Amino acid sequence: MRIYIKYMVSLRCKMLVKEELKNLGLNAVVVELGMVELLGNISSDQLQKLTQALSKAGLEVMDDKKSIIIESIKNVITEMIHYSDILPKVNYSDFIAEKLNYDYTYLSNIFSEVKGITIQQYIIMHKIEKVKELLLYDELNLTEISYRLHYSSVAHLSNQFKKITGLTPTFYKSLKLKRKGNLEDL
Structure with a gap:
């Protein structure tokens, strides 16, 4: 069951x-x-x-069937972006449809109807959260992050990051250094 x-x-x-x-x-x-x-x-x-x-x-x-499907979509995306070291090489739509055994158009329509955003927008939001996390850990540079998250270029990653957060990745990373410096001044 x-x-x-x-x-x-x-x-x-x-x-x-x-x-x-x-x-x-x-x-x-x-x-x-x-x-x-x-x-x-x-x-x-x-x-x-x-x-x-x-x-x-x-x-x-x-x-509720719709709620179950939406949560399943969200969980596949969360697991794919946050708990997997390597993102799938296939299109996200193919990956999600295969993982859930549903037609992607059906999944996309239900998701958009209930959540008010597309699955692609939801994926982008999660990828940007992952970028923030990786920037704060300071283990990878922007080129490595863009490669790891399957961005076509650093410029593409930077544009999406700025569109979502209002900040450039470099400025976001510098905020961490400023906060760290302020704490050391205490």
Whole structure:
């Protein structure tokens, strides 16, 4: 039996869900971002207890098909950009459609209808968040970051970054250095 969970977007959430399932005596075969597959069925009492426990942690059990599909899309994108070292070589649309076993046009229409933005815009927002993270860690330069996140060039990355944040990547990185300098002055 599968249970879909909203806002389950990190490894910490996965650990929390595993713990709650264990507390209820439920055996999970798979625990992924946004989805749990149980060995056997779950009673309505157990489902209610799980729902209450997860809601205390800010997670939500879902039963609406559209919500489940949207969360699945968001989780595939989150996992692809934030938890994978290498982005897929195929188009994101092909990757998402293959991963979820749905036609991409169908997924795109539902996502846009409910979220008010396209899947591509959502991917760009997550890629920019990843760029920010990589800039703050200061392990990679802009060329390496653009290559890692499959940008066609550093200029393309810089343009998207500025469009989303209002800052250039270089200026954003310099803010970190200024904050660090201010802390040292204390």
